[in-house]
Amino acid sequence: MSALQHAYEADRFPRGWALDGPGPHKSFGPSDGPVFVRRTLSDTDLQRLRHRLGSPGAPWGCRATRISALRDTCRVWIDSGSPIRGEAVARVHAVTGYDAGFIDLHLRHLFQTLSGDPLATLTGAPDHPFPPRSLITIASANIPGAWLPPVVAHLIAGGLCLVKCSSSEPVLPGLFHDSLQQHAPDLADRLAVASWNGGDRRIEAALLSATGSVAVYGDDATATAIRRLAPQATPFLEFGHRLSAAWIGAEAFGRHSPAELANRLARDLAVFDGQGCLSPQLILLEDPSGDRTPALVEQLAEALTRLDTEHPLRPLSAAEAASVHDYRASIAMRALSANPPQLRMSPGGARWTIVVDPHAPLVPTCLNRTAILRPIHQPDEAITLLEGAGRSLGIVATEGLGEGDATRLREVAVRGVCSLGDAQFPTDPFQHDGVDLSVLFG
Amino acid sequence: MVEELIALFLQGVEVSLDDREFNRLALAAFAHQFRHNLPYGAFCRAMGALPDSVTWWTDIPAIPTSAFKEADLTACHRDAITVEYRTSGTTRGAETRGRHLLPDARLYEASLEPNFQAHLLPDRDSIRVLVNGPTARFFPHSSLGHMHSSVLERFGASGSGVFWREEGPRIPCLLAALRKAVTDDEPVCLLSTAFGMVLLLDMMEAEGIALELPTGSRVMDTGGFKGRTREVPRAELYRLYGERLGIPPTHVVNEYGMTELGSQFYDCTSLNARPGRAAHDEPTGRVKFGPPWTRASVVDPTTLRRMEPGLLGLIRVVDLANYHSVCAIQTEDLGVERGEGFEVLGRAAGAELRGCSLSAEEFLTR
Numbered sequence: 001m002s003a004l005q006h007a008y009e010a011d012r013f014p015r016g017w018a019l020d021g022p023g024p025h026k027s028f029g030p031s032d033g034p035v036f037v038r039r040t041l042s043d044t045d046l047q048r049l050r051h052r053l054g055s056p057g058a059p060w061g062c063r064a065t066r067i068s069a070l071r072d073t074c075r076v077w078i079d080s081g082s083p084i085r086g087e088a089v090a091r092v093h094a095v096t097g098y099d100a101g102f103i104d105l106h107l108r109h110l111f112q113t114l115s116g117d118p119l120a121t122l123t124g125a126p127d128h129p130f131p132p133r134s135l136i137t138i139a140s141a142n143i144p145g146a147w148l149p150p151v152v153a154h155l156i157a158g159g160l161c162l163v164k165c166s167s168s169e170p171v172l173p174g175l176f177h178d179s180l181q182q183h184a185p186d187l188a189d190r191l192a193v194a195s196w197n198g199g200d201r202r203i204e205a206a207l208l209s210a211t212g213s214v215a216v217y218g219d220d221a222t223a224t225a226i227r228r229l230a231p232q233a234t235p236f237l238e239f240g241h242r243l244s245a246a247w248i249g250a251e252a253f254g255r256h257s258p259a260e261l262a263n264r265l266a267r268d269l270a271v272f273d274g275q276g277c278l279s280p281q282l283i284l285l286e287d288p289s290g291d292r293t294p295a296l297v298e299q300l301a302e303a304l305t306r307l308d309t310e311h312p313l314r315p316l317s318a319a320e321a322a323s324v325h326d327y328r329a330s331i332a333m334r335a336l337s338a339n340p341p342q343l344r345m346s347p348g349g350a351r352w353t354i355v356v357d358p359h360a361p362l363v364p365t366c367l368n369r370t371a372i373l374r375p376i377h378q379p380d381e382a383i384t385l386l387e388g389a390g391r392s393l394g395i396v397a398t399e400g401l402g403e404g405d406a407t408r409l410r411e412v413a414v415r416g417v418c419s420l421g422d423a424q425f426p427t428d429p430f431q432h433d434g435v436d437l438s439v440l441f442g
Numbered sequence: 443m444v445e446e447l448i449a450l451f452l453q454g455v456e457v458s459l460d461d462r463e464f465n466r467l468a469l470a471a472f473a474h475q476f477r478h479n480l481p482y483g484a485f486c487r488a489m490g491a492l493p494d495s496v497t498w499w500t501d502i503p504a505i506p507t508s509a510f511k512e513a514d515l516t517a518c519h520r521d522a523i524t525v526e527y528r529t530s531g532t533t534r535g536a537e538t539r540g541r542h543l544l545p546d547a548r549l550y551e552a553s554l555e556p557n558f559q560a561h562l563l564p565d566r567d568s569i570r571v572l573v574n575g576p577t578a579r580f581f582p583h584s585s586l587g588h589m590h591s592s593v594l595e596r597f598g599a600s601g602s603g604v605f606w607r608e609e610g611p612r613i614p615c616l617l618a619a620l621r622k623a624v625t626d627d628e629p630v631c632l633l634s635t636a637f638g639m640v641l642l643l644d645m646m647e648a649e650g651i652a653l654e655l656p657t658g659s660r661v662m663d664t665g666g667f668k669g670r671t672r673e674v675p676r677a678e679l680y681r682l683y684g685e686r687l688g689i690p691p692t693h694v695v696n697e698y699g700m701t702e703l704g705s706q707f708y709d710c711t712s713l714n715a716r717p718g719r720a721a722h723d724e725p726t727g728r729v730k731f732g733p734p735w736t737r738a739s740v741v742d743p744t745t746l747r748r749m750e751p752g753l754l755g756l757i758r759v760v761d762l763a764n765y766h767s768v769c770a771i772q773t774e775d776l777g778v779e780r781g782e783g784f785e786v787l788g789r790a791a792g793a794e795l796r797g798c799s800l801s802a803e804e805f806l807t808r
Contacts, residue, residue, distance in 0.1 A: 318756060318790035321743035322774050326508040332488030333481035333513045343488050349745040 007035040008091065010170035010195035012177040014185075016057075017192050018048040028167060028195075034094045036170050038195040041203055049162070050210035052192075053134040059158025060186040066156050067119060069184030074115035076179050078108055084179050085111075091171040092144050097314030102271050103144065109425045110145050114152055117428075132159035133212020138198075138226060140217040141168035142275040148176065149429040150215045150237065153437040155190055162207070165195045166218075198222065205229045215239070237440075239433050242277035242394030243362055244413075246420060247382055248296070250286040252400025258292070261399060262299035264421030265371070268397050269352075270307045271424040273314055274367035277394045278415060278423045282362045284382040286400070287375040297354055300371060301344050304352040313351055313369055323366040324350035331355050362389050379405050387412050391434070397423040443470060444549065447762055450735060451552040455560045456716070459734035467735075467762055468499035471769045474517060481513035482768050499737065500748055504758050504772035507702050510540030515767050518545045525550075527585035529701045542701050544766050547588060553705045553763035554589060555596055557733045560716075561695055561708035562631060562662050563597060571598040572619050573605060574634035574642060575664075580608045585701045586664065590633050601628060611638060613645045620653055620687070629658035632687075635665045636696075639683070640674055646686045654688035660713065661689055664697040680725040692723045698730050698786060702771050704763025707732040710783065719782070729783040735762040740779045743790065746772070751779040754787060 007027060013019035024040040039045070060066065077085050085107050093100040135154045139147035147163060154161050165173040173193040181188040196203045208214060208230040215237040216223045223238045230236060246268060248261055268280050287293050316324070331343045341357035352369040360374040362385060376382050383405055386393055395415035398406065410416050414434040415426060430437040447467070450459070459467075473493040476483045482505060486492065489503045496502055507529075509515060516523065522545040529540040544550070563569060571594050576587035594602055601623070605616035623630045634642070639661070646652065661683055674682075676696075683689045692712040699706040707730040708714070715721035722728050732738060739748050740755040749755045757777040760770045777786045 316744055318743035318776055319774070322506065322756065322790050325746065325772070326506045328488070329485055329506050329509045330512045332485040333509060335484035335488065336480050348747075349742075 007037045008171065008174075009038075010036045010165055010174055010193070011039050012174050012181075012191075012193040013039070014177075014181070014189045014192060016189050017052050019045055019192075028197075029170075030095065030168075034091070036095075036167075036195070038170075041194070041196060046203060046206040049192075049194075050206055053136070053160070053162065053207065053210040053212070056134045056160035056190075056212070060184075060190060063156060063158070066158065066184075066187060069180075069187050070152055070156060071115045071119060073176075073180050073183045074111040074119075076183065077111035078115070084175055088144075088172055088175050091175075092169060095171060096141060096144065096169055098144075098272060099270075099311040099314065101311050106143075106271065106424065107145065110148065110429065113427060113429045114148065119156075132157050134160040134162065134210075135213045135215060136207060136211045137161065137163045138214070138216040138218065138222065139163055139165050139169070139173060140219075140222075141166035143272055143277075144169055144172050145176075146239070146276075147173070147215070147217050149432055150437050150440075151191070153430055153440070155187060159212075160190050162192045162194060162211070164198075165193060167195065167197065170195045199225065201229070208234070213237070237435065239277075241364075241392075242414060242433065243281050243364065243389055243392050244278050244394035244415075244423060245362060245386055245389075245396050246280040246283040246423070247386075247396055247398040247401055248283070248285050248420065249379065249398065249400030249402070249405075250288075251402075252420075253287075253292050254400075256399065258295040258299040259303075261420065262296055262303045264399070264419075265397075266300060266303035266307050267421045268423040269369050269371055270304070270311060270313075273369055274365075276424060278426070279367070280397060280423060281365050281372065282360055283371060283373045284385070285373055285375045286377075286379060286382070288377040290375060293356055293373065293375050297342070297344060297356060297373065300354055300373075301352075304354070304369060304371070305346065308346065308351050308369075316350060316368060320366070320368060321350045324353060324368055324370065327366040327370065328353060331357070362386065362393075383408055394433075395423055395426070397421070443467075443474070444765060447735070447765060448548060448552045451549070451556065451733070451763070454556040455733045457734065464735070464737065464762075465499045468502060468737075468760055468769060469493070469496065471762060471765050472496060472499075472502045474765070475768055478517035479515055479768060481509075482515055482517075485509070499760055499770075500739065502760065502770040504741075504746070504760075504770035505768045506772045507540070507700065507774060510542060510702050511538050514541060514543055516543040517766050518543065526583055527588070527701045528583040530584075540701065542585065542767060549763045549765060550585075550588065550704045551592055553733060553735065553761075554592055557706060557708070558589075558593055559597070560733075561710075561714045562593075562660060564714045565658070568597050568599040569631045569658075569660075570600070570623060570628050571602040571631050571633060572616060572623075573603070574611065574613075574616055574632060574638040575606050577604050577606065579604075580606070586635075586699070589699070589706070593631075593633060597631070599628075601626065606638070611641055613642055616642060617645065617651065620655065623655060623659070624653055627656050629656040629660070632659070632661045632689075634661065634663050636663045636674075636679065637665065639663055639679065643679075643682045643686055652686050652688075658693075659687070659689050660693040660695065661687075662695050662697055662708075664699065677725040690723075691725055692721075694725075696728065696730075700771075700773070702764075702767070703759060703761050704765075705733055705736050705761045707736070707738065707783075727785060729780040729785050731783040732759070732761075736760065738779075738784045740777055740784060741772070749779070751781070754778055756790065757784055757786065 025037050026040050029036045089104045092103050137147050163173045213235040216226050217239045331341050344354040346352045354371045356373045360372045393413040396409050396413050396417050397420045399420040406417050476493050486503045491503045523543045525544040527542040573590045576584040578587045578591035581587035605612045680691045696709045709728040710719045712721040737760045739758050741758050743756050757773045757775045774790045776788045777784045
């Protein structure tokens with residue numbers, strides 16, 4: 001039996017959280033996937049957790065010491081052949097179905113940026129005279145580790161943190177805690193990981209009323225439900241759904257081949273199969289003469305086909321697959337309309353879809369490697385469309401965009417503007433949806 | 443071809459239609475629809491399936507039910523349309539309800555009547571029909587309403603009635619009719635949405651009422667509970683049918699139908715079992731069968747290729763009664779093939795909520 005087939009303990013309650021003794025446990029996980037185990041939180045457990053969250057105590061070490069400990073921990077994840085990253089990749093892949101290569105790439109990038117320049121800028125900040133109170137972070141599963149930046153920022157600031165992991169990805173919080181435990185056990189004592197069933201009112205009401213602040217990742221319904229349970233005065237950070245876009249300007253077609261642009265675009269679409277808020281839902285092409293789009297579509301089809309071999313789409317649920325087929329049918333039936341959309345799709349299944357639609361809006365799509373291309377005549381047309389999304393706009397991945405237009409978009413998109421192909425790999429993890437976590441927790 | 447189909451349907455469900463003959467009719471219908479149903483033709487072209495290249499009914503492109511919300515999928519001229527069935531409310535709201543447009547209801551009725559009789563009235567020609575659901579008079583755009591009204595008109599004996607109006611259910615009146623049936627010792631056929639049955643049973647429980655309906659009474663329920671204010675497991679529902687109404691599981695036949703289909707599928711129980719179809723009287727694990735002019739299969743959700751019997755996938759139906767629209771319909775219901783029938787095992791999670799039972803809840807919440 002391989003290690004992955006053993007039940008994985010999702011929770012971590014270190015010293016000081018008073019839950020280290022034996023307690024009833026329950027297994028959970030996908031019906032045909034790996035098995036996980038969580039502690040069944042009793043009323044007594046909840047009392048202890050409430051007490052801990054309400055009395056976070058003095059921080060461990062000084063700010064510089066904590067940063068150094070976290071940097072050492074991050075490096076363990078970055079090292080070539082890192083055993084813990086290897087275990088995380090295998091386990092996250094097993095439970096989410098995401099391509100292992102992309103998970104590996106993502107984790108390396110995440111920990112590199114967490115320990116790199118952004119962390120260095122935090123080093124200079126003075127220790128806060130009153131360390132922050134406790135933080136509960138509700139993690140989501142669509143992007144593994146997306147919850148990590150506020151947790152790291154909070155630990156650096158000297159706070160105490162409880163991460164509630166997603167039932168669909170209960171791996172990474174525990175493994176991160178293990179690595180912290182190994183390199184800075186005292187700092188690891190300031191972090192606990194729990195995995196109760198989301199929506200368990202008994203648990204959530206008890207803990208949310210005791211914590212000093214809350215950070216929530218997930219859909220609007222989750223955020224609303226959590227917000228209702230937290231006291232009104234509790235600081236509440238909400239990282240909900242965003243819509244992102246890509247923009248290939250006219251200039252890009254002159255500087256790069258269609259194949260290169262297509263490869264970079266395909267990467268933005270394929271990493272995490274469009275599930276993240278940085279995945280482009282609409283791709284704007286500056287193509288007034290209409291002669292650039294066909295070549296790009298051709299190359300994009302090739303790139304997505306190749307990626308599906310190298311980094312396959314994860315297995316889709318029946319509902320997800322049905323959504324893709326529904327969307328394709330809706331596009332196909334518009335063939336008789338004026339200015340009809342064009343449809344290209346993977347043969348033999350819902351592996352990837354390309355649509356060229358001159359009227360496509362920026363709206364949620366069926367995701368899962370669906371590329372919706374909208375040719376435009378003028379940059380202003382794209383700017384107006386993207387500005388219309390307001391603060392729902394996540395990131396704009398661009399190539400060939402003028403500086404003036406980029407500046408305008410930076411003011412709108414909560415995650416700013418990045419290069420085409422880098423949408424899933426933001427350079428500063430502490431700049432999150434328009435929130436500077438280093439300032440917030442510093 | 444319409445006349446040929448009507449003649450075929452009126453031969454009844456006992457007359458089998460072999461695969462070759464079914465294929466001939468299905469391909470002819472496909473060619474007609476490809477040519478005259480323009481959005482469907484465009485869909486088929488995009489799927490690379492043309493009448494010249496499709497040689498077997500399993501390869502006819504199946505249109506997703508959601509497509510009925512996107513386009514008018516009809517092979518009739520706009521001026522010829524006289525019947526419009528609308529899907530019930532969905533999560534997208536009433537403004538995006540799907541429409542099934544037909545020149546008339548002749549194929550629908552020709553398919554409905556022999557199939558209904560074979561599954562609900564195999565032992566008699568008429569019965570006292572009590573309708574606890576929509577009817578054509580009050581819900582002219584409900585296909586279920588049309589079905590209820592057709593059954594009432596064709597099979598309803600003296601004492602039949604409708605206990606659902608525009609404003610909602612009339613459970614006290616229905617209870618009075620049920621009591622009358624007991625007094626008259628006259629068996630009834632109760633047609634209802636499943637959620638409508640819950641409303642009836644709730645009131646009976648609240649008022650401490652339990653009836654022993656005359657022997658031979660039966661229930662045809664339809665629709666599910668997903669997304670409703672209250673979900674009752676089927677086993678529990680059937681137990682309550684027995685306790686509160688005196689109707690055994692053998693006489694409870696669940697119907698599987700949808701606005702986009704001209705034919706219906708029914709449970710096979712001891713009430714309607716025929717040679718070659720094993721009766722299944724337990725509330726769960728029931729297998730549904732359609733008339734000979736339909737074929738149901740289960741396809742892989744991702745590839746849309748037909749799956750081996752017994753494997754879970756999405757239910758796909760080819761229904762010749764849909765000659766005027768699209769015969770090949772891709773549902774969002776999960777199921778497995780069981781012999782010539784299929785078992786429904788739920789709905790693709792996250793798929794739109796729909797179903798006839800929603801109308802019951804709409805009345806409760808508005």
